[in-house]
Amino acid sequence: MIGRLPQSRTTAWWLVVVGGLLTVVAVAVVVSLGLGQVNIPVGDVWAALTGGHEEGNLASRIVLDLRLPRLALALLVGAQLAVSGAILQGVTRNALASPDLLGVTAGAGFVAVILVLVIPDAPRALLPFAALAGGAASGTIVYLIAWKQGVSPERLALTGIAVTAIFQAAVTAVVTLSVENNNVQLALQWLTGSLYGRGWEDLWLLLPWSVAGITVALVVAHKVNLLLLGDHVAAGLGMRIEQARMTLVGIAVMLAASAVSITGTVAFIGLVIPHLVRLLIGADHRLVLPVSAIAGAILLLVADDIARTVVPSLEIPAGLLTALIGAPYFIYLITRSKTRISV
């Protein structure tokens, strides 16, 4: 179970948390815009952002054309995955749930790999749309299979694992049968999750999903609180359980699928961030959701910064780093005994 409701945290405390996180975002943004193969001083970054440079200035082009859209994408994708994970952990009443668990990432990955390896002539611009469709379809399949006079959280989780396993096998099959294909590197990069080479057009693709998804999620966040009380209590309080569950899972799927469709399968953000946030501010999801969004954005931004800069000649996929950061925390969490957020 995911802790008790409501935790008695004061308003002041959560203002401190939010304020602190927003400060971290601001600092991270400035630092990320300056860091890279070419390091740009803060003053120049500021000048570029405010239009203080003349047309065609190199620093200004690097900041505005390359780093700014990539940074914005990192923030959005991180936020979406974290919110998606927070919703799913609430709905399944399981602190180990994550967007990967609903088969969303695996389904998106499967479609993406098919597109990249089996139909190499297909225009690359189709990739996000195909992945989005694949992720959403896969999430729907999991939901439908798990349906047996309603969806129990346990059945949803197990079904997700099974469907994910099937998709992963299919992905492996496709990659194995096309090892001669030049696009294998691209496919693998996509499967690990990377922001390499993403630009403004990707950002414009994602933005509507991001804004709409996160807004709706925040509006319906109180339903998560009710579901956490258990089906009987929630029903007793006049809630339509299945309807609420379907709405929430639908939002989570759209958030995760659209995020993954741009970057590929970035791991562990949706699993780890909501945990961390609940430790900080308690289990009221009206607060957990927005704070998760900010924290998730920070995690992916920092991971992508490390990925870009640690070995400048080599683009490490950001998804590898989120896994490296997230997994130790997860293991610490799971091996700790008698936690408030037991697993």
Place this chain on the structure above:
Amino acid sequence: MTSIQAGRQPHPVAALHFGLFGALIIGGLVLLALGIIVDTNVGIVDMDLGQVTRALLVDDHSQARTIIWELRFPRALVAALVGGSLAVAGAVMQALTRNPLASPSLTGVSAGAGFAVVLSLVLWPARPLGLTPLIAFVGGMAGGTVVFSLATRSVVTPVRLALAGFATASFLLAMTTGLLLLSHDTVGTVYFWLAGGVAGRGWQHVEVIVPWAVVGISTAFIMSRQLNILLLGEDVARGLGISTGRTRVILMFLAVILTAAAVGVAGPIGFVGLIAPHVARFLIGTDHYRVIPLAAVFGATLVVWADVGARNVQRPLEIPVGIVIAMLGGPFFLFLARRNA
């Protein structure tokens, strides 16, 4: 879900029970033998069954004998040994954690072993073949730590265990993919290995896996009494004079050893360790003196026949056998999930 709680006795009459067990073992072995013969029959050079059987039994120095004896027969043998090892590993894990969803692939043991082997393929391509199971063992222990420590401390629900295993496995999968991505040259071979398969396996692979598989499976059989008692719960087991801590550690080592031997030779093939013990328990009940041998035979049969499928789906191309089994095992898992939760 076929319950793994102790005490389920589907056939009260012991004699009938043993008759059923004998029939199942013999039936399984016949299916296995048939599978091996059919598996050795498939390939680029077509042969009829008579030729195959003769080539298996007599060394007449013909080309057929070389193809069958040097290439196809050891491959089928590896498939059988891998299947048997994984199935018994799964049966042991399920009893040990008292959890019907425990299995090498759902606990992160397979993924850990797979990651360790990929790491060794990238860093030390020229390592001796016999070392692979050891490397896989180290990785498997690391991969299984999270789930086992979770399962040992208290009785966790199947869902929690599966979730913990899933998270561990997806972490290791991400690491493996990242590793492949950063080591451009080896992608093809490593990826094929990672899919789990027995293509191109020969006598040297049989030699690598035989000692591990034989020792592991027999030890599991010998420890059936402990497995049965552990199913009764911690208190009863202690009351019956079992040192549960030590027994658990030994059994965990055993499960990881069997998994590592299989993964080291054939890559991480999933679901065998889930399916075979379930089918065995469904048919014969929960007495591990019967479950272990039956699961071993079923697991071997499953992988051998899956290999037959893997070689025939896209002739002359082969798909890794692990994929065929995942296509069977995924739906089986779905079935378990729907029944259970």
